[in-house]
Amino acid sequence: MGAVLEVENLYVDYITENGHIRAVDNVSFVIEEGKSLGLAGESGCGKSTIAYSLMRLHRPPALITSGKIIIDGKDILSLSENELQKFRWKKISMVFQSAMNCLNPVVTLEKQFFELYKIHGITKSRKEAKKLAEELLKIVGIPPERLKDYPHQLSGGMRQRAVIAMALALKPKLLILDEPTTALDTVVQRDILQKIYELKEKLNFSVLFITHDISLMMEFCDTVAIMYAGKIVEQAPSMKILKNPHHPYSYGLKNSFPSLQGEVKYMEGIPGSPLDLKCIPKGCRFQDRCFKATKICFEKEPEISLLDEGFFFCHNPL
Amino acid sequence: MVKKFSNSKIINFIKDSPKTVAGLILISIVLVLTLGAKLFTPYEPMQTFDGLWRAAPSAEHILGTTQAGKDVWTQTLYGGRVSILVGIFAGSIAVLLSLIVGITAGYFGGIVDNIITTIINIIMVIPQTVLLLIIASMVGRISPLAIGLIIGVTSWPWGARIYRAQTMSLRNREFIKSAETLGESKIRTLFVEIMPNMLSMITSGFIGTLIYAIMAQSFIEFIGFGDRMSVTWGQMLNNAQSTGALSSGVWWEILGPSAFLILFGSGLTLVNFSIDELSNPKLRAQRIMRKYYKEKKAQEKLLRKQAAVTTSNKGGIN
Amino acid sequence: MKYLLKRLAFYFMAFIGAFSLNFFLPRLMPGDPVQMRLGELARQGGKVDPATIEAIEKMFGINRNEPLIVTYFRNFIDILKGDWGISFTNNLYPVTEVIKRPLGWTVFLCGTALIISFIINTALGIFVAWRRGSVLDTTLTVGGQIISNIPAVIIALTLSYTLAYNGFFPKGYAVTPLLYAKGFEYVKDVAYHAFLPVTAIVLGSLGGIMGMRANMINQLGEDYIVMGIAKGVPDKKIMFKYCARNALLPVVTSFAMQVGFLLGGQLLIENIFNYPGLGKLMIQAINGRDYPLMQGILLMTTILMLTTNFIADISVFLLDPRIRRQSGE
Numbered sequence: 021m022g023a024v025l026e027v028e029n030l031y032v033d034y035i036t037e038n039g040h041i042r043a044v045d046n047v048s049f050v051i052e053e054g055k056s057l058g059l060a061g062e063s064g065c066g067k068s069t070i071a072y073s074l075m076r077l078h079r080p081p082a083l084i085t086s087g088k089i090i091i092d093g094k095d096i097l098s099l100s101e102n103e104l105q106k107f108r109w110k111k112i113s114m115v116f117q118s119a120m121n122c123l124n125p126v127v128t129l130e131k132q133f134f135e136l137y138k139i140h141g142i143t144k145s146r147k148e149a150k151k152l153a154e155e156l157l158k159i160v161g162i163p164p165e166r167l168k169d170y171p172h173q174l175s176g177g178m179r180q181r182a183v184i185a186m187a188l189a190l191k192p193k194l195l196i197l198d199e200p201t202t203a204l205d206t207v208v209q210r211d212i213l214q215k216i217y218e219l220k221e222k223l224n225f226s227v228l229f230i231t232h233d234i235s236l237m238m239e240f241c242d243t244v245a246i247m248y249a250g251k252i253v254e255q256a257p258s259m260k261i262l263k264n265p266h267h268p269y270s271y272g273l274k275n276s277f278p279s280l281q282g283e284v285k286y287m288e289g290i291p292g293s294p295l296d297l298k299c300i301p302k303g304c305r306f307q308d309r310c311f312k313a314t315k316i317c318f319e320k321e322p323e324i325s326l327l328d329e330g331f332f333f334c335h336n337p338l
Numbered sequence: 339m340v341k342k343f344s345n346s347k348i349i350n351f352i353k354d355s356p357k358t359v360a361g362l363i364l365i366s367i368v369l370v371l372t373l374g375a376k377l378f379t380p381y382e383p384m385q386t387f388d389g390l391w392r393a394a395p396s397a398e399h400i401l402g403t404t405q406a407g408k409d410v411w412t413q414t415l416y417g418g419r420v421s422i423l424v425g426i427f428a429g430s431i432a433v434l435l436s437l438i439v440g441i442t443a444g445y446f447g448g449i450v451d452n453i454i455t456t457i458i459n460i461i462m463v464i465p466q467t468v469l470l471l472i473i474a475s476m477v478g479r480i481s482p483l484a485i486g487l488i489i490g491v492t493s494w495p496w497g498a499r500i501y502r503a504q505t506m507s508l509r510n511r512e513f514i515k516s517a518e519t520l521g522e523s524k525i526r527t528l529f530v531e532i533m534p535n536m537l538s539m540i541t542s543g544f545i546g547t548l549i550y551a552i553m554a555q556s557f558i559e560f561i562g563f564g565d566r567m568s569v570t571w572g573q574m575l576n577n578a579q580s581t582g583a584l585s586s587g588v589w590w591e592i593l594g595p596s597a598f599l600i601l602f603g604s605g606l607t608l609v610n611f612s613i614d615e616l617s618n619p620k621l622r623a624q625r626i627m628r629k630y631y632k633e634k635k636a637q638e639k640l641l642r643k644q645a646a647v648t649t650s651n652k653g654g655i656n
Numbered sequence: 657m658k659y660l661l662k663r664l665a666f667y668f669m670a671f672i673g674a675f676s677l678n679f680f681l682p683r684l685m686p687g688d689p690v691q692m693r694l695g696e697l698a699r700q701g702g703k704v705d706p707a708t709i710e711a712i713e714k715m716f717g718i719n720r721n722e723p724l725i726v727t728y729f730r731n732f733i734d735i736l737k738g739d740w741g742i743s744f745t746n747n748l749y750p751v752t753e754v755i756k757r758p759l760g761w762t763v764f765l766c767g768t769a770l771i772i773s774f775i776i777n778t779a780l781g782i783f784v785a786w787r788r789g790s791v792l793d794t795t796l797t798v799g800g801q802i803i804s805n806i807p808a809v810i811i812a813l814t815l816s817y818t819l820a821y822n823g824f825f826p827k828g829y830a831v832t833p834l835l836y837a838k839g840f841e842y843v844k845d846v847a848y849h850a851f852l853p854v855t856a857i858v859l860g861s862l863g864g865i866m867g868m869r870a871n872m873i874n875q876l877g878e879d880y881i882v883m884g885i886a887k888g889v890p891d892k893k894i895m896f897k898y899c900a901r902n903a904l905l906p907v908v909t910s911f912a913m914q915v916g917f918l919l920g921g922q923l924l925i926e927n928i929f930n931y932p933g934l935g936k937l938m939i940q941a942i943n944g945r946d947y948p949l950m951q952g953i954l955l956m957t958t959i960l961m962l963t964t965n966f967i968a969d970i971s972v973f974l975l976d977p978r979i980r981r982q983s984g985e
Contacts, residue, residue, distance in 0.1 A: 035630045062349045075886050079876075087636055097641045101891075121879035124898055126977055139888055170977045186887075200823040355745055357798065406748045459666070462675040462913060463965065466921020468938070472681065475942040553807040557924055560809050561939060575809060581927075589817065596810045607805045611798060627788055 023090075024193050025051040025074070030087035032069050040151040041297050042081070043069045051194065052220045056220065056227035058241035058258065060234055060273065062294045066250040067230045068117075071196050074228070075108055092193055110140060113187040114196040119179040125172040129153070129182060130167040136189055137232045154234075156185040160215060177208040184216065188223070195220075196228045201236070213240055234273050238262050243330070249295040249305040256330030260264070266327075266337040267308045304335065312336040355615070361608025368602045372418030381409045383416040384571045395590050402590035404574075405581040417569040421552060422602070424486035424570070428551035431490025433544045436497030443498070455502070455615035462495045470554065474563040481565045482555070483571075488647025489554045497543050506537055538613060545610045549603055556599060571595035659979055663969045667962045674958040675735060676910065678951045679728055686692035696945070735955070740971040741948030745940060751952035755934070759956060762933035765850060766915075766922055768959075769857035772912060781868025781907075782900045783957065797869060800862035808921045812856045818853060820929075853929045860921055867910055871903035878902075905976050916961050 034042035044066045051057045059067045072078050074089060076096060080150070089096050092111050095228040099107060117123040125130060133153035137143045143152070156162040160181040171179060180200065187195055199208040217240060218297045220227055229241050237244055238258045246269060254267040265271040272290035292309035301307060310317065314336055322333040371378055386407040387399075395402040401410035443454035473488055474480065480488075557562060559572025560579065578591040672760045694712065722730075734740075740751040781801070803811075875881065876899060884898045926935030934953055941949040973979055 035633060071867055071884075077882055079882070080627060080634075083630065083634055083637060085638075105888045105890055108886055110888070114883075114886055116879055117877060122883040124884065124902075126901055126975070127897075135889065136887055139890070163714055173980055335377075335719045366822065456669075456797070461671045462916070463667075463670045463958065463961050464677065464954075465676050465916040465919045466955050467923065469916065470920070470956055471938065472954060473921065474944075475950070549805050553805075553809075556807045556809050556918075561924070561927065562943075572809070575813070579813075592813060592817070596813065599810055600806050603805045603807065605800045607802050608798070611801070627790075631790075643680055 023050050026088070026090040027070070027074075027226070028090070030070065030073060030086040030089065031085045032066070032073055033083050033085050033211075034080040035083055040085075043250055043297065044073070046272075047087075047247075047250075047252055049252065049255060050246055051191070051226050051228060052132035053224060054220075054224045055243065056229055056241040058229045058237035058244040059247060060237055060244060061247035063233060064294050064297075066249045067247055069115065070199055071228065071230055072197050074194075074196060075112060075114060076104060077114075096113060105141075109136070109161050109187075109192065110190050111192055111194040112194040112196065113163070113190065114198060115180075115184050115187045115200050117202060119183040120171075120176070122183060123179070125171055126311045128168050128170055133167070133186065133189065136186065140190055142190070151274070152189070153185075157182070157187055159188075159219065160185045164289055177204060177212070180204060180208075180212060181215070184212070185264075188219065188225075188299055191223065192225060192227065194226045198230045199232070201233075202231075209236070216240075234276070246273065251305065251333070253306065253334070254330070257326060260329065264338075266325075266332040267306075267334045267336065268312045270332075271295070271338055273310075280321065302312060304333075312338070319331075355612055357608050357615075358612035361610075361612060364601050365603030365609065368418065368598055368605065369422070370551075372422060372598075374414050374421065375412070375415035379409070379412045379415055381412040383413045384408065385412070392586070392588050392591075401594045402588075402592050404577060405588075406577075410591055410594045411575055413569050414598055417571050417574055417595065418598055418602075420482050420569065421555065421571045424482045424555055424591045425548050425552040427483065428486040428489040428493075428555065429544055429548040432493045432547045433497060433540065434496035435490070436543070437501055437540065439494060439497040440501025441505045445509055447506070447509075448515070451502075454498075458495045458498055462499075464630040466492055466559070467554070469578075470558065471561065471563070474558055480563065480616070482559075482568055485555055485558050485564060486551065488549050489558075493550060493554070496643070497547065498655050500539065500543065501536065503541060504539055508536070539586065542613045544611055545606050546611070549606050549610075552599070552603065556595075571599055660969065660973060663966065663972045667966060670962060671958065672732075675732060675954060676728075678954055679731060692958075714825070718891060740955070742953045743796075743941070743946055743949040743952070745944035745946040745949065750957065751948050753954055756950055758932055758934045758937045761931065762922060762926070762935065763960070764846075764858070765853055765926075765931065765933060766918060768850065768966075769854045769861075770915065770918065772854065773858045773861040773864065777861065777864035777906070778868050778900075778907065780865045781910075782872060782895060782903075784865065785872030785876065785899075785903075786895050797866055800865045804860050804863035806854065808860050808924050809928075811859050812853075812925050815852050815856050815859075816928055853925045853931055854927075856925050857918065857921060861914070861918065864907075864911070864914070868903065868907050871906055874898055874904045875899045901975075905972055907970050908968050908975070912965045914965045919957050 027050070027152075030044055031042065033040040035043050047066075047070060059070065061067055068084050069078075069082065072082070073084055074091070076084070076099075084097060087097070096107065096125045099190060123129075127135075130150060130153060131276065133156075134146055134149040136147045137152065143149055147166070150167065151336075153167055157164055157167065162178055162181055162185070162234075166174065166178070166182075171182075174182060184200075195216075200216075201212060204212070215237065216227070218293065219225075222283050227241070232239055241258050243255065244258045245252050246261070246267065247253065248269050254261065254265065254270045256266075261270055262274065265274055269290070276289050290309055294310075295305055296316075301318070303310050303316075303320055304310070304313070304322050307313050307317045316335050320335075322335045324333055325337065371381070387393075387403055387409065388407065390399070391407045392402045392405055393399060399411065401411050401414065403409055404413065439454060439458070443451045443458075470488060470492055474485065490492045555570070556575065558574030559570060560576045562576055562580070564570065564573045564576065566573070568575075572595070574595045575592065578588070583589075583591045694709065697708070697712075717899050738752060740755075742748050746754045780796055784796050792868065862937045881894060881898055884894050889898070912940055920935070921940055923935035925931070926933045928940060930936070938950065938953050940946075941953065
C-alpha cells in the first residue's frame with residue numbers, strides 16, 4: 021500500500037500587473053492507494069488551484085512556483101510537455117465542475133472516446149473503441165445508443181455520468197473530483213456519488229474530492245483536509261474531524277451545514293468574508309474571523325501540531 | 339514573496355504603452371500641421387504659380403505642384419482641416435443616431451426592440467457604400483459637409499447593434515433596477531445611469547466611425563462626387579487621378595494627401611486599441627502574458643534542475 | 657430546416673426593403689429624373705414631344721396616371737419577372753443584359769478575394785491567439801488593423817503605382833485586350849490581371865484577424881479546452897480541432913456581413929484598376945444619370961449580399977450541431 025500521490029511544499033502564484041498573488045501557500049499532503057481525501061474550504065481558498073496543479077493544467081496567469089508533486093513515483097513538475105501529454109489521464113484524471121462545458125460541443129460522444137483511445141495508443145479501430153466505450157457507459161448507467169449524441173443532447177445528470185465514464189476510461193490511479201455535484205440536484209447528487217464510491221471499491225483507485233459541501237465529504241471520504249486562504253489548516257480522518265475538530269475554522273464549517281436528520285438546531289456560520297489574498301496579515305490568516313483568536317494569533321503564524329492521523333495549525337485549538 | 343500593490347493611473351498607463359504614445363503622436367502631428375497650417379506654409383491653398391505646373395518637389399515647394407499649378411504641401415495642410423472636420427461631423431452624427439436607436443431598442447425591449455432590430459438588420463444587408471454613392475449621385479456634386487451628412491446618416495446601423503447589446507446587458511444590472519424602483523423616469527435613467535457606463539464604448543465607437551467617415555469621404559470625393567472647387571484630401575486625389583497623375587509619374591501630388599491619410603488613420607487606430615485596453619482589463623493581458631511567459635520559463639528551468647538533483651541524490655530509486 | 661427557412665424569409669423581407677428603397681429614393685431626391693433626361697435629350701438635339709415623354713416615363717416605369725401604390729406593385733412584379741428596365745447609356749439594352757458580364761467579373765474578383773482573405777485572416781487569427789502576448793501577436797494584430805484602416809483609395813493607388821506602373825503587373829482590365837487565348841493560357845492571364853485588385857481587397861480586410869483572434873481567446877477560456885488538455889490531447893490538435901473549430905462559427909457569420917463593406921470597396925478598386933465589373937459600370941451609370949441601371953446594380957449587389965449571407969447561414973448550420981438540433985432534425 022504505497023502512496024499514489026505525494027504533494028510536498030507546493031506554492032502556486034497568480035501573476036498580475038502589480039506582483040504575485042499566492043493562491044497556494046506551502047501545501048503538503050499524501051493520498052494512499054485506494055483511499056480518498058476530501059479537500060474542503062470556501063470559494064477561492066485554493067482547492068481547485070491544487071487540483072489543476074496535479075495535472076499541470078494551469079492557464080496563465082497561474083504558475084506553480086515551487087514544490088514537488090509525486091504521482092505514482094514520478095515528480096510531474098519535472099516532466100517535459102511531451103512526457104506530460106502521455107502521462108495525463110493515464111495515471112490521473114479529473115471530473116470537472118460543470119460537465120455542461122467540459123465536453124467539446126461539436127463532437128459526438130463516440131468520437132470523443134475514440135480520440136481518447138487513439139491518443140493513448142489503446143486502439144486505432146473505431147469499432148473496438150465503440151465497444152470499450154459502450155462498456156464504460158454501461159458501468160455508469162447510460163444506454164449505449166447515446167454514444168452518437170452530441171453533449172448538448174444529454175441531460176445534466178447523464179452528462180456528468182458520461183464525463184465520469186470518460187475519466188475512468190484509462191483506469192487511472194487517482195481520480196480528482198472537482199465539485200462534481202454542484203450543478204446537480206440533491207437526488208442525482210447522491211446517485212452519482214454512490215456510483216463513484218462503488219466503482220472506487222471495485223477498481224481500487226484513489227480519489228481527491230474537492231467540494232465546499234462538508235456533509236457530502238464526510239460521508240464519502242476517508243480523510244478530510246480543510247483549507248483556508250491557500251493553506252491547509254487541519255487534516256484528519258473524516259469521522260475524527262466531525263466529532264472532534266481542532267481548528268476553529270473546521271468547527272465553524274461543520275456547524276454551517278444542517279443535516280437532513282436530527283433535531284433542528286440554531287445554525288452558527290462563520291462571521292466575516294474570505295481573506296483577500298492581496299493583503300495577507302501578519303500572523304495566523306484566520307485571525308479576523310476566529311472566535312478563539314488571542315494576541316499571539318496576530319503576531320506569529322502557527323506551527324504544525326501533529327496528531328496520530330493528521331495535523332493542524334493553530335495557536336488555540338479546540 | 340508577495341509584492342505590494344500600487345494604484346495605476348491613466349497617466350501611468352499611457353507611459354507604459356508604446357501604442358498609445360505612438361498613436362497620440364501621430365494624431366498630434368497631423369492636427370498641429372493642419373490646424374496651424376498658416377505657420378507651416380507661406381502660401382495659400384488656391385494660389386496658382388504660373389509656369390509651375392506639375393513641378394517636381396523643390397526647395398520652394400516641398401511637395402511640388404499640382405496640374406493646376408497649386409502647391410501640394412499647402413493644399414494638403416489646408417485640405418486636412420476640411421477632411422478632418424467633415425470626418426468628425428459625420429462621425430458625430432452617426433454615433434448620435436446609433437446611440438439613440440441602439441439604446442432605445444435595448445432599453446425598452448419588447449416590440450420596440452423587435453421592430454428596430456429588424457430594420458437594422460435589413461439596412462445592414464444593403465451594401466452601404468453603394469447606397470452612399472447613389473444618394474450622392476442623386477444629389478449631384480456636393481460640398482464636403484453634405485458628404486459628411488450623408489455618411490453620418492447611412493452608417494449608424496453598425497454602432498446601433500453594439501449599443502443595443504450593451505444596453506441590454508446593463509439594463510438588467512442592479513443599479514438600474516434600483517433607480518427604476520425609486521421612480522426615476524425612464525428617460526432620465528437612460529441619460530444619467532446607462533450612458534455614463536458606456537462611455538468607453540462610445541468613445542471607441544466614435545473613433546472607429548471617424549476612421550470610417552474619413553475613408554468614405556475620400557472614397558466619394560475620389561470617385562468624383564465631391565465639389566471640384568473644394569480642397570480636401572479626397573478631392574486632391576480625385577484631381578490627381580482624373581488628370582492622369584499616376585501615368586505621368588507625378589507621385590508627389592498623390593503623396594501629400596495619402597501620407598496624411600495614412601498617418602491620421604494609423605494614429606486613430608492605435609489610440610482606439612489603447613482605449614479598448616484601458617476599458618477592458620482582460621485585454622491588458624498582453625503585458626501580463628509577456629511577464630508570465632518569462633517567469634514560467636524561469637520556473638520550469640528551476641523545477642527541472644531540482645528534479646535532476648533529487649534523482650541523483652536518491653541514486654535512481656523511485 | 658426551420659432555421660434556414662426563417663433566414664430565407666428574412667432575406668426576402670430584406671429584398672423587399674431594398675426594392676422599396678430603390679423605388680422611393682429617386683422619388684424623394686431633388687430633381688425629377690424624367691425632366692433631367694428630357695433636358696439632356698434636348699441638349700443632344702433630340703425631339704421633345706408628348707410621345708417622347710411617354711416613352712421615357714415608360715422606361716423609368718413611371719406612370720403618372722395610376723396611384724403610386726399600383727406602380728409600386730407593378731414594378732415589383734416586373735422585377736421578379738426579370739424585367740429590370742432599360743439602360744439608356746447602353747444602347748437601350750435591358751438592364752439585365754447589361755449587368756451580366758460585369759457581374760461575372762465582380763463575383764469572380766470579390767469571391768476570390770473573399771476566400772483568400774478568409775483563409776489568411778483565420779489562419780493568422782488562430783496562430784496569433786495561440787501565441788498570445790508575444791511580439792508577433794501584437795505586430796500582426798495592430799499592423800493588420802492599421803493596414804486595413806488605410807483608406808482603400810490609397811492602398812489601391814499605392815499598389816497600382818508601385819507595381820503596375822513599373823511593369824510588373826498590368827495597369828488594368830481583366831484580360832489583355834485582343835488576346836485570343838483559351839484554357840490555361842486564359843486562366844493565367846485572368847489571374848495575372850486579377851492579382852493587384854485582389855491584393856488590394858485582401859489588405860483592406862486584414863482587420864478581420866482581430867475578430868478570429870478574439871473568438872479564439874474567448875474559446876480558450878472555456879472548460880472543454882482544459883479537459884482536452886487534461887485528456888492528453890496534443891497541443892496542435894487542441895488548437896485546431898477544439899478551439900478553432902468552435903471559434904470559427906461566429907467568424908463565418910460576421911464575415912458575411914462584412915461583404916457589404918467589401919462590395920463597396922470593390923467599386924473603388926475596379927475604378928482604379930479599370931476592371932470591367934459592376935463597379936465600373938456603376939460609375940458609368942451614375943455619370944450618365946442612368947437610373948434604371950443604377951437601381952439595377954443596387955438591387956444586384958443586395959442580392960449578392962443576401963446570397964453570401966445565406967451561404968454563411970448554411971455553413972453555420974452544417975458546422976454547428978446545436979443549431980441543427982434546434983430546428984428539430
